[in-house]
Amino acid sequence: MDESSNNESAPVAIHVQEKVPKIRIVFMGTPQFSATILRSLLDHHYQVVGVVTQPDKPIGRTQELQPSQTKQVALEHQLPILQPGKLDEEAYSVLKSWKPDLIVVAAYGKILPRNILSLPGFGCLNVHASLLPKWRGASPIHNVLLSGETETGITLMLMDEGVDTGDMIASERTDIGPDETRPELEVRLSAIGAELLPHTLAPFIEKKIVPKKQDSSEATLCQLIDREDGRIFWNEDSQDLYNRYRALTPWPGVFTFWKRNGLVQRLKLISLSHIKQSPQIRHAAGEVFEIGESIGVQTGTGILLLEEVQLEGKERVDIRTFVRGYRDFIGSKKKKKNI
Numbered sequence: 001m002d003e004s005s006n007n008e009s010a011p012v013a014i015h016v017q018e019k020v021p022k023i024r025i026v027f028m029g030t031p032q033f034s035a036t037i038l039r040s041l042l043d044h045h046y047q048v049v050g051v052v053t054q055p056d057k058p059i060g061r062t063q064e065l066q067p068s069q070t071k072q073v074a075l076e077h078q079l080p081i082l083q084p085g086k087l088d089e090e091a092y093s094v095l096k097s098w099k100p101d102l103i104v105v106a107a108y109g110k111i112l113p114r115n116i117l118s119l120p121g122f123g124c125l126n127v128h129a130s131l132l133p134k135w136r137g138a139s140p141i142h143n144v145l146l147s148g149e150t151e152t153g154i155t156l157m158l159m160d161e162g163v164d165t166g167d168m169i170a171s172e173r174t175d176i177g178p179d180e181t182r183p184e185l186e187v188r189l190s191a192i193g194a195e196l197l198p199h200t201l202a203p204f205i206e207k208k209i210v211p212k213k214q215d216s217s218e219a220t221l222c223q224l225i226d227r228e229d230g231r232i233f234w235n236e237d238s239q240d241l242y243n244r245y246r247a248l249t250p251w252p253g254v255f256t257f258w259k260r261n262g263l264v265q266r267l268k269l270i271s272l273s274h275i276k277q278s279p280q281i282r283h284a285a286g287e288v289f290e291i292g293e294s295i296g297v298q299t300g301t302g303i304l305l306l307e308e309v310q311l312e313g314k315e316r317v318d319i320r321t322f323v324r325g326y327r328d329f330i331g332s333k334k335k336k337k338n339i
Contacts, residue, residue, distance in 0.1 A: 146244060
């Protein structure tokens with residue numbers, strides 16, 4: 001969809017040097033995607049009067065509490081920080097005391113209630129990692145890769161009580177590389193958002209941008225990502241399987257099952273690549289075989305080349321090391337369907 005020719009698309013912000021408006025901004029976000037955008041606001045000398053982020057989470061075997069990447073940026077700049085378990089009246093009171101003119105939200109992780117949405121005079125502005133109305137909801141980057149789409153982007157949207165249904169004020173698109181993974185695309189999209197947002201705020205505050213309504217007839221909704229979504233079924237199309245790997249690496253990761261000596265074990269596929277065409281001698285779906293110096297698995301329509309794997313309970317290793325340790329892996333068949 002060409003946004004410049006569609007009346008329902010978001011206006012495209014023109015990147016010119018703008019005078020920074022004197023407004024009080026509250027920023028709400030959690031992961032690295034959010035932290036990149038917060039840092040950009042600060043680098044462009046916007047007045048961020050407070051940061052709301054998710055509570056610290058226990059990480060690793062020690063379960064040591066780890067602050068979010070957004071909190072780390074806030075600490076660096078000695079900004080007031082709020083980490084509510086839920087956005088209740090107590091959290092609202094703190095937000096109100098910060099007297100925000102605008103709330104900027106980027107991958108915060110919670111739905112904002114009505115009283116917070118109506119708190120700032122200029123509203124709540126969401127930095128969303130898709131070209132709305134496509135991929136409304138959480139995990140838009142996972143979903144755009146799962147669907148095999150070749151372009152995506154960032155949309156700046158005024159939040160309402162719906163899920164990413166508000167009016168759009170700016171967007172910027174980008175092509176998706178054929179081998180680009182979710183972490184790689186996320187880094188690029190955060191950089192696009194970090195550039196688009198500060199240069200859009202001034203004309204938005206000065207009412208030089210007319211928000212555009214979304215065309216809900218073109219909307220797509222994100223599916224929630226679950227650990228079991230990483231299961232590979234080898235009778236499926238090879239491009240679809242490769243897209244699954246690109247979307248779900250490193251979390252939740254893609255995996256298959258290998259039955260050896262009567263024991264079924266989970267085999268995580270850490271790194272792989274894709275060959276569209278099948279070899280002259282076609283193997284059964286799920287069969288492992290050598291193809292030149294590589295190790296391939298036959299799919300329904302092509303081949304996936306294994307590069308690095310991790311057997312359940314073992315360390316991750318490159319595929320050649322794995323094959324030397326498990327010589328019966330070549331010629332074995334991975335499960336095509338449910339066990």
